[in-house]
Each structure stands twice: as C-alpha cells, then as structure tokens.
Amino acid sequence: MATTVLTPTATRARSGLYDWLTTTDHKKIGILYLGSSFIFFLVGGVLALAVRAELAQPGLQFMGEAAYNQFFTMHASVMLFLFVIPMLAGFGNYVVPLMIGAPDMAFPRINALSFWLLPLAGTIMMLGFVLGGSAAEGWTSYSPLANAKYSPGVGTDLWIVGLILIGTSSILGGINFLVTIFKMRAPGMTMFRLPILAWTVLVTSVLVILGTPVLTSALIMLFIDRNYGGSFFDPAGGGNAVLWQNVFWFYSHPAVYIMVLPAMGIVSEIIPVFSRKPLFGYKAFVFATATIGALGFSVWAHHMFTTGSVYLPFFSFMTFLIAVPTGVKMFNWIATMWKGSIQFSAAMLFALGFLTMFLIGGLNGAFSASVPVDFAIHDTYWIVAHIHYVLFGGSVFAIFGGLFYWFPKMFGVKLNETLGKIQFVVMFVGFNMTFFPMHELGLMGMPRRIADYSPMAGWNDLNLVATIGGFLIAASVLPFLWNVFISLRGGERVGDDPWEGNTLEWATTSPPPPYNFDRLPEIRSERPVFDQRHRLAGRATGH
C-alpha cells in the first residue's frame, strides 16, 4: 500500500543548507524567525546608535537632517516590524506546538511562507538606503507628509510595500497559530490547561487578524495617494489628514499588545519555574489577557488627543481602564514569587527586569491617559521614554529571558549563566541611563524626532547621559553574541529538562526529534511535566 512508499521519500538525505531553506518543521522555522529577527535587532540597534550619537550634543556633528530622519524612521520600523513582532512569533513557532503536544503547526508550508516573507520585506524596506534615501517620515508615516508632494523619494514606496508584506506574513501566521491551538492540542489539554504563553499567542493572533488588514488597507490607500493621484488623506484633494491617523492607530495600538502579550506569556512561563510554584491565579491571568485584547481595540485615539478631532473622555477612560488587567497580571506575578523558592538564573533575572521596568512603562503611560497631561507631554521625549519602557523594558527583557530559558531545548546546550548575568546587569543599567532621563527631557519640552536642539535649551547633559547609556546597551549585546558562539561550539550539555520545567516541551528530548514526541505524559493540569515528575518522585519514596 501507499504507506510503504512514503517512508524512503521522507528520509532522503539533504544538504544542511538546502534543508534549512526548504524546511517546514516548526522548530527550524522558529529558529529561523529568531535568527533573522536578531539580525534585524542588530541593524535597528546600529541605527539607534547613529541617532543617539547625533543627539549627544547640540549641533549637527555626524549627519544632516536628511540622514537623521531616515535613521530614526528606519530604527523604529525595523525594531517594531522586523524584530519584536517576528521575534515573538519565532518563540510562538518554536514553543507553542511543543507546549500543546502537537507534532507541528497546522499549516507547515504556510508557516514557511510566513517566515520567508520577512527577510524579503526587510530587504525591500532597507533598499531605500541605496536608492536615494529610505522612508523618512517616522514609522507612523503621517499623511500628508507621506504624500508624494512632500516625500517624493522611492524609499517611502518601498517602506509601504515592505510593510504590506510583513502584514501578510503576520496574518498568515495568526491564522496558523489559531488553528494549531484550537485543533491540535494533545488529548487532555483543555483550554484551561493551556500554558499561558499559548494563551497570549492565541489572543495576539486574534489581534493580528482583526487589526492588520486595517493597516494593510491604509497602506494601499497611501500608496494610491502617492502614485496614482488618490487623495484619501490629502485635504487639498478633498481627503482627510486625520483619517490616516485613525486607521493607522486602529492597527498600531493593538500592535503594542501584539508586542507585549507574548512577552508577558514568556515571563509567565519563566517565573513559576524558577519560583517552583504554579502561576498564581491562572484563570484570572487568562481573563486579564483576553480583556487587554478586547480593550486594546478601544484606545487607539489616545495617540490623537492633540488633534482636536476625537471625543476625548471616552478614549481617556478606556485607556485608564486597560491599566487594570495589566495591574492584575503584575500582582499575580508577584504572588507567584511570594513564598516561592526563587533561583536567580539569567532567564529569571531578565523576567525580573521585565517586571520592574514594564511597571514604569505602565505608569508613565497613565500620564498620557489623563488628557490635559497628555497635552503637556505628547510628542515629546516623555513618549520616547514611555515606548521604550514598554517595548525594551518589557518586550526585549522578556525576549532575552526566553532565549536563555529555551536555548537548552533548542540546541541541547545551556547558554553560559555568568555571561548572561553580566549581560543583564550592563543592559539594565544602560537601559535606565538611556531612557529615564528622557522623562525629564520631555517635561522640559524636547520634542521627539528632532535632529538638533539649541545649546541654550538646557538639554545637553541629559542627552549626553542618554547617549552613553545607549552605547552601554550596545556593549551588553556583545557578551550575548559571544555567549551564543561559545555555547553552540561547546556549551554545557544538559538533559531534556534542565530547569525542572512545567510544560510539555520539557517532556521530549533536547533538541526534540522531528514531529516532537514519541509519547506524551498524562495531561491533568497546566503543568503536566511537573505533575509527572512529582508523581514519580512521590512513588519512588513511597509517598
């Protein structure tokens, strides 16, 4: 019968490179996602260093306004769309099928397509640099500034095309995650036994599927405005400049949760394991995640309080309200550590970095929810501080925590813990040096996105501190690169379950075989591997 014919085809030997290029294995695709996103992290980081170097002192020392505007625009575009979002999708890809006991994603080939769209899109976006200048309107690309009249270069068109491709990748990935989580869970894994990371990826996927098509439509309209004589966003032709902001933020505010919810999921896997306790208030945590997802679609106009075009009290209230489920999560994480047995591994340190810094990102965001206060701080460096406390203090710390946590599963070797702790300390100090002074700069009146400032403004010292901090962050990445290099070449070999994990990925080998599991433990809670370990331990000692 046909089954005997299939086996030789599947085991045909292939070269390593060909295998990576054509793989549909979610684990390899996950690693590809993580690797390519990390390269874009380095690219975005270099662009950030260029921006910080220019701002270290007043006057233009290293570049003109034209280059500066391209650099900060592409820094944000690369970091948001080519690093944080795909990086978290990479964790989802690698970990979620393992966590739910599935052999692969539901649509492996679509999964490969989702990934390969990203390097293509990233290349298209960056091509602007060699074709007369990249996009330079800020990552928000406000129209009419982004119209052909004011931004005539091809860079902006390339930016639009790249972003549409990234959006397509996200939508395909979102559908894939939803089907995988709904249809491919192992027997016994009910929805309320789903690991929290899988829950956050699920809610994120819903946000992606509802939000990204709106951004795609907006981008197509902008493309028509620029190239085919449309005037959707140009008041000179009967369009509306604020319309762009509405459709853009309808996606891009939920996008903040797309970049934060899976990070919360990662932290929620790390803290229980290194506290040796279950996550406190599992169901409350799930409901809080769903609430953030739902409220996330009703707060977009808080980016537009100063336009004079939105009904302020409604969006103000919803923005305040979304702080509540986030607060619930914070208390649940702390309660998880309470009375625990906390081990300060590098992964746990990064998770603690997430808790302490994301808290600031939540609190300094609450200032903007208060509309008159937002009038004072909107579009200043306060907002730059806010987004970085959310996306660096939050997402990036969680990402490094996740890398230290799952590296042994991916490669069978641990990353060096000492190097990891050095990296954490330097990064934590550098991060706060860079971004905390920006609160003060914002209150003093320094607008964002300026290439230069007056030496009389009194912003010199704080800008210099921020620049030094920025280079400290860059320095903290070096031990990580060295760490990955030496660990892959001969790191400490560890067993299948080096951290005494809770979830199913720790029940298979490191790295896992194709299709992941030979057999699965019994699933009777959200911690099947914990249950199995301690039931066996209990039997062994006659408990």
Place this chain on the structure above:
Amino acid sequence: MCPLRPALPGAEDPERSRGLVMTRFSKGIPQGAVIVALGALAMLLVAACGTGVTVLQPPAPATEQGKATDWLYQVVFIVAAVIFFLVEALIVFAAVRYRRRKGDDTLPPQIHGNNVLEVIWTAIPVAIVAIVFFISWQTLNTVDAVSADPKLKVEVTGFQWQWQFTYPDQGVTIVGLPDKAPELVVPVGETVQVSLQSRDVIHGFYVPAFLFKRDVIPGKTNVFDFTPTEVGTFSGQCTQFCGLLHSQMRFSVVVKSQADFDAWVTQAKATPTPAPTPTPGPSASAGGGGGTGGQPAAVSLSAQNIAFDQAALSAPAGTAIQLTFVNNDNGIPHNVVIHRDSPTGEAVFTGDIITGVATKVYDVPALAAGTYAYVCAVHPNMTGTLTVK
C-alpha cells in the same frame, strides 16, 4: 526523606489542590507586606512631601490653563509614585526574601490562587483609575474651554518650516525666517484665542511653559485659548514631525504688559512686513559696481513641490540680472537668496518672500564672475548653482 512532603496535597489531583492552600497564603501576607508597605510609604513621604522635589516636574506653568494642568499632573504623579514604590518594593522584597538558599531542595507550598485577592486587586485599581479619570475630565473642561469673547485673536499658520502669526484685528503679520524665529507677542493677563491652520503637512504648536500643545492640521482649524499670567519670553517649537527641517521650526511667545503690547502693535504696524526683510542687493559686494549701463539679463526660475525647477542657472557677469521667479506652490512662501560660493556663503541678494501661486521679478544687481548658490530662505533644502561669467 521526601523533600516534597509538605508541599503536595494535590499531586494526585492538581485541580483539587487549588482551593486548599489559599488560607495559608493570606495568613502569610502580614509580616512581609506590612514592612514593605511602610517602607514604601516612608520613601514616598520623603519624595512627595519634601518641598524641594525637582524630579520629574514640568516647567512652572505660565498660563491659567497651564496651572490647571500642572495641578492635575501633580495628582497623577503622586498616584503613580505611590504605586511605583509599593509595587517595586513588593517585587524586590519577594525576590530577596524568597530566594533559594544553597542546598535547599524543598518544594514551596503549591498555591494556585485566591479569588478574594484577585477581586481586591482588580477593584482597587478600578476605583483609582475611575477617580483619576474623573479629575482629568474636569480639568480638561477648564483647559479646553474656548471663550466667546476673547480679548485678542491670533491666527497661527504653520508651514514647512516656519510659522506665521497674523493679528486680524490689529492688521499685523509676523513671518519667521531661518535665522530669526518669529515672536508671538501677547498682553499679560488677557485671554488670547489662537486658531491654527496649516498650509501643507501636520505641525504641532507647543509651548512647554504653557504645558500645552495642539496639532496644526491642513484642512482643519483648531482653536484654543490661553491666558498668560506672567510677563516673559517662552520658547516654543513644532512637535509633530513635519519633514526635513522639523527641528528648526521654532518660535517664542513674548508676554508683555498691556502698555508694552500696545506700543509693540503701533510699531509693528509702522513696519508692514517686518520679517521677510526685502533686502536690496548690497551694492558693495558686486565686484564690477553698477553695470546698469547695458540691458539687464533675463533669467527665470520657478518653484514647485518645495523644489526649484532648475538645479543650475547661468548669467553674464557685470550686468544687472532680471530674475523672474514663479512660485507654483499654492499657499506656500518661497523666495530666492543668492549666496557667494555656496549656500553658507555671504548673501549678495535677498528676494522678497512671495506666497504662491505668484510671480515676482527680482532686480538683481550686477555680479562679478564666479560661482554662486541660490537658496529659498524658507526652505534651505531648495538650492541650485548660479554660474556668472
């Protein structure tokens, strides 16, 4: 010995264990949490009640509206500071107090949750945000109030990359230039109503000392009031990224006494267009002197989409030049300034700024042979090379 003994009442059935251990948790709270809370409060008292707090404070407000916003800021700041110290202290306390000791392999109590606690730490934040929202809303009504009968009306127009301030009732117009940021002069203690309009892209009218900004949006007029409370000069800047020279789009608000303001109005009226200095060509600079004897050479140049139509021009030396300048950018001001050698060289001719669509014939005095650069003073990115031979 089984190191796990105290911990696992529900290992056989994890579902059941959730209800059991909760009480133990709530009993465990007091010692640690009280210390933490007291510590946080102590830090807070130091931070908030000391009169010399200078951390994270906005500038001293210089308007009535700004004072309302400043009061609201202080409320939000204190609430945020309390939460910050409390939660950070809890995180640090938990991490330090419950760190794993060397050789300790016991499993801590497996607490799955506590519904009472969940309700408490949902309800308290809801109450806090509801109160802060209500206070913000009330303050918003003060800050956003627009008078039906303002003392002074000013029309502020933003364009790449300058500001124009028009006083319709006084008949005064001020336009900024790259080397001279415009000043918005207003009397102290009176309500000033600003209406904002843009000629091109979105800008942001922001004065830090007023704790206020409002976007300047094409196709839409935004109106707000401010009532300055003290005499002085307050710097302002565009906050909405508006393209190449966004960082140079600065202005200042000069608050004068009523008498000084009236005097300023009289003086400003006497010099009709103070800003776009219609500099006559400095005769001393043209090497060959007058050269008005022959026919003036005719040269034409136009501006469209914030760019000159020609990147290079040429003209004969020693003859006056008649430069016909056509500005095709509707509503956007341009001019032509001729500099020796390069755009940063000495200016030998400065043409009047004209707002498109419009045409102007500039009479440029004779120039010595050499290379010159022509630039639009409003848009320094508009440049070209003039060769005189």
